[in-house]
Amino acid sequence: MGVAAAALDYDAELMLRVKDGDSASFGQLLDKHRGSVVHFLYRLVGEQAVAEELAQEVFLRVYRSRGSYEPTAKFTTWLFRIATHLALNWLRDWRHERNQERLDDGPVDSPYRRIYDREPSIEQQLVYQVNLDQVRRAVAALPEKQRVAVLMHKYEEMEYTQIAKVLGCSESAVKSLLFRAYETLRARLAHVERS
Amino acid sequence: MTCPIEKGKPELLAEFAAGELDMETASALEQHMAGCGVCRTRAAEHRAVWEVLDVWEAPPVSAEFDRRLYRRIEAEARPSWWERIVEPFRAMPLRQLVPLTATTCLLMVGVLLERPGLTVPATRHADTVRIDQVERTLDDMELLGELGDAQPAPRPHANVM
Numbered sequence: 074m075g076v077a078a079a080a081l082d083y084d085a086e087l088m089l090r091v092k093d094g095d096s097a098s099f100g101q102l103l104d105k106h107r108g109s110v111v112h113f114l115y116r117l118v119g120e121q122a123v124a125e126e127l128a129q130e131v132f133l134r135v136y137r138s139r140g141s142y143e144p145t146a147k148f149t150t151w152l153f154r155i156a157t158h159l160a161l162n163w164l165r166d167w168r169h170e171r172n173q174e175r176l177d178d179g180p181v182d183s184p185y186r187r188i189y190d191r192e193p194s195i196e197q198q199l200v201y202q203v204n205l206d207q208v209r210r211a212v213a214a215l216p217e218k219q220r221v222a223v224l225m226h227k228y229e230e231m232e233y234t235q236i237a238k239v240l241g242c243s244e245s246a247v248k249s250l251l252f253r254a255y256e257t258l259r260a261r262l263a264h265v266e267r268s
Numbered sequence: 269m270t271c272p273i274e275k276g277k278p279e280l281l282a283e284f285a286a287g288e289l290d291m292e293t294a295s296a297l298e299q300h301m302a303g304c305g306v307c308r309t310r311a312a313e314h315r316a317v318w319e320v321l322d323v324w325e326a327p328p329v330s331a332e333f334d335r336r337l338y339r340r341i342e343a344e345a346r347p348s349w350w351e352r353i354v355e356p357f358r359a360m361p362l363r364q365l366v367p368l369t370a371t372t373c374l375l376m377v378g379v380l381l382e383r384p385g386l387t388v389p390a391t392r393h394a395d396t397v398r399i400d401q402v403e404r405t406l407d408d409m410e411l412l413g414e415l416g417d418a419q420p421a422p423r424p425h426a427n428v429m
Contacts, residue, residue, distance in 0.1 A: 107333060112326035128329075129337050136341055177413045201323070206375050226286070227321050235290075252279040255286075259317050 084148030091139045099139075103132060106149065109229055110156050115159045118223050119213065127163060131156045153231075157221055157239055169228075195220045204265050211261040219254035224250055269296040271304055281307060285314035 084105070090098035110131055115124035134155050163190060193201070212220060225231040225239065237247045272280040284297050285290050299307040346353065357365060 103334065103337070107329055111329045111333070113327045116279055116324065119384075121330075125333060127329060129333070129340065132337055133340055133344070137344070147428060196402065204323050208321060212321075212324070227318070228324075228326075248279060255282045255317060256278075258321070259313050262317050262320050263313060265320050 082144065082147050085144035087146055088135075088139070088142050089144065091136070095221050099136060102135070102148075105150060106130075110152065111223055113153065113229055114156055114160050116158075116212070116228060117221065118163060119209070123163065127156070127159050130159055135150050146238060147235065149231075153225065153229075153235075153239045161217060161221075207262060207265050211258055214261070215257060219250050219257075222247055223254045223258075224248045226248050269300040271300065271307060272297070273310065281311045282314045285318050293331055336344065413420060 084102060087098040087102050087108045091102070106252065107128070111124050111128045113120055114127045115132075118124055118127065131152065135152065212223060221240065222236055224235075225236045231239075233247045233251075237244045240247065240250075244251075273276055280289065280293070280297060284294060289297065297307075301311060325362075357368075360368075
């Protein structure tokens with residue numbers, strides 16, 4: 074994306090205002106992207122506290138870079154590139170101490186209640202927990218790049234072109250990554266009961 | 269449309285399930301799937317995976333998130349002790365800054381060179397004084413001891429008797 078095209082990106086405009094000293098625009102960017110960045114990081118690292126800490130670092134880096142910011146790419150591409158870089162580094166540093174058993178969502182904090190209108194039965198809760206656990210494990214077991222691509226595609230609804238820019242590869246490479254990832258998930262999650 | 273699986277393009281079925289195909293391709297594929305059970309099953313499986321993934325919702329962001337971030341931003345914006353020292357000299361022209369720096373350096377060198385000369389003799393002097401005092405005290409005690417031996421103290425019982 075060139076400068077002209079990026080000019081259409083409202084986020085980039087906001088960032089340019091931050092560059093000019095308008096801190097309210099930074100607040101707008103934070104409001105708009107806080108959720109998606111934290112959620113993306115949560116699914117990538119598996120712990121909410123770590124995800125929030127990494128997201129803080131992402132926004133701090135954005136703020137620190139305001140002086141040298143140039144809208145050479147879509148703002149969210151830049152944002153998710155920083156987030157991905159930080160999360161993968163964190164995973165590489167802590168891999169020997171972590172395993173996916175430590176995913177910290179218990180039944181109490183789970184978003185289960187938002188799915189069902191009525192109070193779920195014990196059986197429904199169990200099914201939900203089992204499904205959730207299987208989904209997390211299946212996604213966590215994907216190779217790093219495939220996992221990042223799936224999280225951006227499925228949960229952040231990003232387009233192939235944007236995912237390609239975040240991962241620094243071609244659009245066809247992203248399509249191939251995603252296809253392999255979804256094929257693996259299809260095999261691993263075929264038995265999972267839909268709620 | 270020819271069968272995507274036979275054609276070696278099974279990714280079309282995953283893309284169809286994810287809603288990524290354009291209208292024309294999607295409708296052609298739907299027509300094909302009406303008569304192709306293999307493709308229909310594969311597409312349904314991909315659709316099922318897509319729906320199962322929805323189970324994984326992320327918890328809400330903590331209410332403290334923004335406050336913590338702005339606190340960190342403020343902390344970074346606050347100047348460090350070094351910046352606070354240097355700040356008044358930033359606006360100073362180089363012509364004034366060079367002699368000032370040179371004078372400060374000379375003063376610091378002077379203090380460093382002068383310090384050992386001042387402190388070491390002072391300590392030595394103090395040590396000498398202390399030794400003298402101890403020697404004098406010992407002499408006094410010896411003298412008192414000798415005086416005590418020469419004039420024995422009177423016995424209290426003798427006076428009573």
